[in-house]
Amino acid sequence: MPPESSNAIDAFVAEVREFLGASATRRTDHGAEIEWGRGEDRITYFSEDPPEVDAAKAAAAQAWQRTRYEGGFGWITGPPEYGGRGLSSVHDLVYDGIEAEYDVPDTGVLSLIGLGMIGPTILAHGRQQVKDRYLRAMYRGDVIACQLFSEPAAGSDLASLETRAVRDRDAWVLSGQKVWTSVAHHAQIGLALCRTNPDAPKHKGITAFLVDMSAPGVDVRPLRQMSGGAEFNEVFLTDVRVADDHRLGEVDGGWRVALTTLMNERASVGGEGAGPAARAVSLPFLAALLRANGRLDDPAARRRLAELHADQAATEYLNRQAVRRLRAGGQPGPEASVSKLMYAQNLTRGAHFAAEIVGPRLIADTGEWGTYAWNELLLSTPALRILGGTEEIMKNILAERVLGLPKEPGIDTTSPFRELRRSGQRRSGQRRSGHGRSGVTG
Amino acid sequence: MSGTTSEAELDELRGTVRDFLTARSGEQQVRRVMESERGYDEAVWSQMAEQLGLQALALPTEHGGDGYGPVELAVVLEEMGRALLPSPFLSTVVLAGTALVAAGDAAAQAAHLPGIAAGKTTATLAVAEADGAWRAGALRAEATRSADGWSLRGEKWFVLDGATADLVLVLARTGDGPGLFAVAGGAEGLTRTPMRTLDPTRRLARLDFAGTPAVPVGAAGTAAAVVDRVLDVATTALAAEQVGGARACLEASTAYAKQRMQFGRPIGSFQAVKHRCADMLVRVQLADAAAREAADALAGVEGAPEAAVAAAVAHAVCSEAYMFVAAENIQVHGGIGFTWEHPAHLYFRRAKSSQLMFGGPAVYYERLLSRLGV
Numbered sequence: 173m174p175p176e177s178s179n180a181i182d183a184f185v186a187e188v189r190e191f192l193g194a195s196a197t198r199r200t201d202h203g204a205e206i207e208w209g210r211g212e213d214r215i216t217y218f219s220e221d222p223p224e225v226d227a228a229k230a231a232a233a234q235a236w237q238r239t240r241y242e243g244g245f246g247w248i249t250g251p252p253e254y255g256g257r258g259l260s261s262v263h264d265l266v267y268d269g270i271e272a273e274y275d276v277p278d279t280g281v282l283s284l285i286g287l288g289m290i291g292p293t294i295l296a297h298g299r300q301q302v303k304d305r306y307l308r309a310m311y312r313g314d315v316i317a318c319q320l321f322s323e324p325a326a327g328s329d330l331a332s333l334e335t336r337a338v339r340d341r342d343a344w345v346l347s348g349q350k351v352w353t354s355v356a357h358h359a360q361i362g363l364a365l366c367r368t369n370p371d372a373p374k375h376k377g378i379t380a381f382l383v384d385m386s387a388p389g390v391d392v393r394p395l396r397q398m399s400g401g402a403e404f405n406e407v408f409l410t411d412v413r414v415a416d417d418h419r420l421g422e423v424d425g426g427w428r429v430a431l432t433t434l435m436n437e438r439a440s441v442g443g444e445g446a447g448p449a450a451r452a453v454s455l456p457f458l459a460a461l462l463r464a465n466g467r468l469d470d471p472a473a474r475r476r477l478a479e480l481h482a483d484q485a486a487t488e489y490l491n492r493q494a495v496r497r498l499r500a501g502g503q504p505g506p507e508a509s510v511s512k513l514m515y516a517q518n519l520t521r522g523a524h525f526a527a528e529i530v531g532p533r534l535i536a537d538t539g540e541w542g543t544y545a546w547n548e549l550l551l552s553t554p555a556l557r558i559l560g561g562t563e564e565i566m567k568n569i570l571a572e573r574v575l576g577l578p579k580e581p582g583i584d585t586t587s588p589f590r591e592l593r594r595s596g597q598r599r600s601g602q603r604r605s606g607h608g609r610s611g612v613t614g
Numbered sequence: 615m616s617g618t619t620s621e622a623e624l625d626e627l628r629g630t631v632r633d634f635l636t637a638r639s640g641e642q643q644v645r646r647v648m649e650s651e652r653g654y655d656e657a658v659w660s661q662m663a664e665q666l667g668l669q670a671l672a673l674p675t676e677h678g679g680d681g682y683g684p685v686e687l688a689v690v691l692e693e694m695g696r697a698l699l700p701s702p703f704l705s706t707v708v709l710a711g712t713a714l715v716a717a718g719d720a721a722a723q724a725a726h727l728p729g730i731a732a733g734k735t736t737a738t739l740a741v742a743e744a745d746g747a748w749r750a751g752a753l754r755a756e757a758t759r760s761a762d763g764w765s766l767r768g769e770k771w772f773v774l775d776g777a778t779a780d781l782v783l784v785l786a787r788t789g790d791g792p793g794l795f796a797v798a799g800g801a802e803g804l805t806r807t808p809m810r811t812l813d814p815t816r817r818l819a820r821l822d823f824a825g826t827p828a829v830p831v832g833a834a835g836t837a838a839a840v841v842d843r844v845l846d847v848a849t850t851a852l853a854a855e856q857v858g859g860a861r862a863c864l865e866a867s868t869a870y871a872k873q874r875m876q877f878g879r880p881i882g883s884f885q886a887v888k889h890r891c892a893d894m895l896v897r898v899q900l901a902d903a904a905a906r907e908a909a910d911a912l913a914g915v916e917g918a919p920e921a922a923v924a925a926a927v928a929h930a931v932c933s934e935a936y937m938f939v940a941a942e943n944i945q946v947h948g949g950i951g952f953t954w955e956h957p958a959h960l961y962f963r964r965a966k967s968s969q970l971m972f973g974g975p976a977v978y979y980e981r982l983l984s985r986l987g988v
Contacts, residue, residue: 459988468988477988478979482930483900485919489927490903492917500621510899564885567892575868575891577882 184263188270191243196274208460209541217449217519217552220401230316230358232277237287237313240279247287247311254295254307262499279313281355286310286317289436290363294382297420297429302382306361319433320350320364320383320407325595328565330365331374331427332594335409337366337381344368344381344419346389346412352559356392356405359385363433364409369424370590377589378426382418383409399551437560449549453522455481461542465529473529480521487514506574509566516556516563523550619686628689634666635697641957647700648814648960652778654700662703663733669707670731674715677727684847684912688854688905695858698960700815702736705774708851709844710737713783716843717794717832726781726796737781740770740821741841748845748972750785750792750838757786757795757828764830765803766795766823772971776819777808783831784823791835795828802826813967815960845981846922849929849972850912853905856932856968860901863936863943863961864894870947881946890946894939901935904928926982933969933978940965 219226240246241255248264250256257263291310294303309315326333335348346366356362362383369377383390389412394402421429451457458477462468487510494507526546527534533543534550557563571577584592619627638658639647647655662668672687673679687708694703711730714723729735741748743755755768766786776782782797782804797804803826809818832840868891871882881887908928911918918924940962944951951958972978 455986455988459986474983474988475976475979478930478982481986482904482927482934482979482982485923485927486900486904486931489907489919489924490900493903493906506895506899510896513896514900564889567889568885570892570895571882571888575864575895577868577871577888577891578880580883580885581879 181262181266184259185266185270188245188267191245192271192274192276195239195243196271196276198273199275206456206460208464213541213545215448215452215545215549217447217549218397218399218401218403218555220399220403220548227358229277230281233279233281234313234316236277237279237282237311241312246313247291247307250291250295250307250311254303255311265495265498281358282310282313282316285319285354286315286359289319289433290317290361292436293363293380293420293429293433296432297380298382299417299419301417302420306382315361316355316359318353318356318359318362318385318407320353320356320362320409321430321433322352323349324351328562330430331378332589332592333365333367333378334594335364335366337364337368337379337414339368339416340413342416344379344414344416346381346383346409346414348409350407350409351395351404353392353395353405353407354403356385356407357394361385362390362407363420363429364414365426365430367589368426371588372424373584373586374589374592375427375585377424378430379423380420380426380429381414382420383412383414384418387412387414389413397555399548399555449519449552452546452549453480453484453519453526455484458522458526461526461529464542467529473525476525480518480525483514483521484518487511487518490514506570509561509570509574512560513563513566516553519549519556520553523553526550619682624686624689627686628693630666631668631690631693632696634661635693635699639697639699644698644700644815644960653775653814653817654702654778658699659701659736660733662701663731668703669733672707673711673727673731674723677723678731679727684850684909685915687851688909691851691854692858692861692905695855695964696862698815698859698862698957698964700817702738702775702779704848704851704855705738705776705779706730706736708848709739709774710779710781710783712844712847713739713794713840714831716840717837719832722796722829722831729780735780736775736778737783738773738775738779739844740773740776740782740784742772743769744771746772746970746973747977748841750841753785753787753792755784755786755823757784757788757793757830759788762827764795764828766797766826766828768823770821770823771818772809773819773821774971775817776821777806777817782821784821784828785837785841786828788834792837792841793834794831794837794840796831797823797826797828801828811967813960813963815964816967842922845972846925847912849978850905850908850925852968852971853901853908853925853928853932856936856965857898857901857905859961859964859968860894860898860932860936860939863939863958864891864898866958867891867894867943867946887946890942894942897935897938901928901932904931920985922985923982926978926985929972930975930978930982933975936965937969 237246244257245267247256248259248267249261252258287310291307294306306315310317321330323333323335335346335350337344337346346364362385364381364383365378366381367377368379389410391408393406395404395406396402397404462473467473490507491511498504523546527550530543530546533540534546537544572579667680668690670679671690672682675681694701707730714726726735726737730737755766755770757764757766766784768786770784780799782799784795784797785792786795803824805822807820809820811818871887871891872880874881905928907918908924911921911924944958944962947956947958950956
């Protein structure tokens with residue numbers, strides 16, 4: 173990517189400001205002082221909204237995405253023939269930075285999975301008619317997409333997935349179970365990875381399909397997570413027919429498709445500096461918490477607050493420098509993986525710190541503002557160290573791809589899939605694991 | 615001029631300094647020099663000035679400097695930290711140089727900065743007393759004025775390169791508040807005693823003043839602001855040095871983890887070792903970001919945070935990161951890492967001595983909060 177001339181960026185900034193000025197109102201709380209005890213007494217990471225609120229928020233997100241699209245900002249980096257603007261990721265960053273100053277609906281339901289990950293995957297691997305049919309509709313806000321990747325027995329080792337797709341003339345028949353599927357209950361389409369050749373090594377027998385989520389045999393069930401809400405779903409596929417023209421990439425070439433999706437996932441995770449959770453563990457908010465609880469002079473509390481803030485600030489500096497490097501035409505470095513690890517750790521530390529300060533008022537609700545409310549965040553933090561790549565996987569990536577350390581030997585990438593030992597499965601002729609590990613998952 | 619040096623030019627500077635230090639301050643040279651009486655190699659010091667102009671780099675042009683700033687200086691210090699260079703650079707250029715610039719005394723600047731820039735003068739700044747605290751208040755060392763001029767009485771401890779510096783800038787109390795005074799290294803009434811040090815590559819001394827003649831630098835009673843400024847610049851410079859050292863440890867661990875075989879495979883293929891290295895990388899990346907941001911902030915780069923905050927963040931993050939990485943480096947190496955012959959302990963010593971030089975965690979975390987108004 174060539175460095176953008178500052179004139180071109182300035183013109184773009186002016187255009188964005190004109191659009192937002194005409195279609196949205198400026199936030200009044202942007203950069204405002206913390207007022208302890210004011211506002212909604214909730215500290216959320218996952219939305220724990222009741223279904224009707226959840227649906228209304230999704231509708232508002234779709235409406236705002238349509239407004240963006242009509243203003244020419246629906247898909248800033250996308251090709252013009254599919255409704256994109258054909259601009260660089262720098263323009264994308266510039267737009268996001270300015271939009272953050274405005275009070276607009278959160279479009280995460282569309283953007284995190286569909287527009288951020290599935291759209292680029294369809295663009296790279298879809299056939300012409302699939303691109304024509306879905307891309308414009310997705311970036312206009314009409315179509316929400318989900319990612320049918322993880323399975324009960326295929327988490328970090330995604331390539332060991334078991335959902336089957338069997339060819340039937342000009343279509344495929346899909347059967348299996350997907351899990352941890354964000355936004356599936358809103359989605360019209362899903363990108364599914366399926367086993368099409370169990371006799372090939374695990375990475376070489378997978379095919380990717382675009383599934384109509386309203387097709388017969390697709391059953392979306394909410395998955396209640398430990399924090400109480402149901403942000404995720406389980407998706408059961410029972411003899412779901414998918415036309416062959418909705419296949420992405422080659423038959424048995426689905427791993428390449430998945431890598432496109434995952435690459436875009438890593439690009440989007442980690443830059444999450446905003447949002448109510450990040451605000452709650454920010455220095456001004458936690459300092460207000462200490463003040464409200466008479467602990468601002470407590471040396472132990474001050475020390476923990478400073479340690480946390482130092483890491484938060486350094487993480488923010490790291491992100492900012494990565495953006496600057498991109499703007500100057502540089503390549504992304506290991507920052508995204510480092511940010512992702514640090515973001516999860518900082519939020520987790522912040523939540524436990526706040527819990528310690530509110531003490532017993534965290535375990536039973538006294539009704540006091542800013543006390544019991546921390547539970548929602550606290551109970552969400554374990555997920556941050558799992559989703560989008562577990563800490564262990566992120567560290568493998570850093571160690572192997574950045575530092576060049578050797579891969580774990582003994583990871584079987586050559587034997588036929590059907591001969592691999594997997595959790596939750598016992599077949600005749602296969603010796604049982606002596607570890608008691610099989611049968612645990614799924 | 616800071617902020618206008620391109621990344622390519624900074625890389626070139628880095629390459630030049632690295633080549634020089636590889637040739638003139640490899641591990642064997644470091645070990646020889648750290649056992650020597652002076653604690654640094656005067657020939658290397660002269661070459662740094664004459665061939666590379668490092669002492670002059672970030673000093674003002676009107677006094678023989680090249681007028682570059684914290685960003686360029688950070689590149690130099692990072693390389694020095696990587697090579698564990700024993701040198702009075704931090705004391706002379708960063709501590710004394712910054713104090714002279716910050717004190718705003720034109721006569722003192724004209725008297726001392728050209729010599730520093732040319733590599734002819736080594737200098738230091740004496741702030742801490744017996745308790746090791748870097749502060750301008752509660753000083754015991756005292757400057758008094760008589761018909762013959764000013765003289766100093768009292769003790770200064772933990773003075774960086776204090777036993778060898780040609781010029782010592784001393785913080786002392788006066789009737790008007792804390793003041794800064796210039797004392798010649800060989801002045802009468804000054805006794806300089808090297809202290810035993812954890813880090814043999816960084817010398818510290820105790821100075822005893824018994825009616826030592828001194829020349830005031832800057833207006834009486836204004837030295838508190840000078841000490842504040844020096845702390846921001848020095849901790850930012852130190853942060854870069856810490857990043858260099860930390861990166862050297864990470865590279866040593868990575869190389870060893872690829873090459874050391876146990877149980878028939880490189881130890882770096884075991885996740886227990888691999889993840890240790892990844893944790894080190896995370897800390898190095900954060901430290902690098904914090905040090906860069908602090909240097910940018912001091913240089914007044916557009917969009918950078920407030921310098922006092924960024925310097926405090928960098929001092930905390932880089933101190934912790936270097937200590938963590940230097941300690942983990944020994945664990946990755948196992949038994950060999952615990953030997954005197956292996957350089958891992960030299961980095962460990964440098965990391966701990968750098969972390970505690972300006973007071974340590976209790977001090978730097980409180981400074982961060984106070985600079986954020988908490």
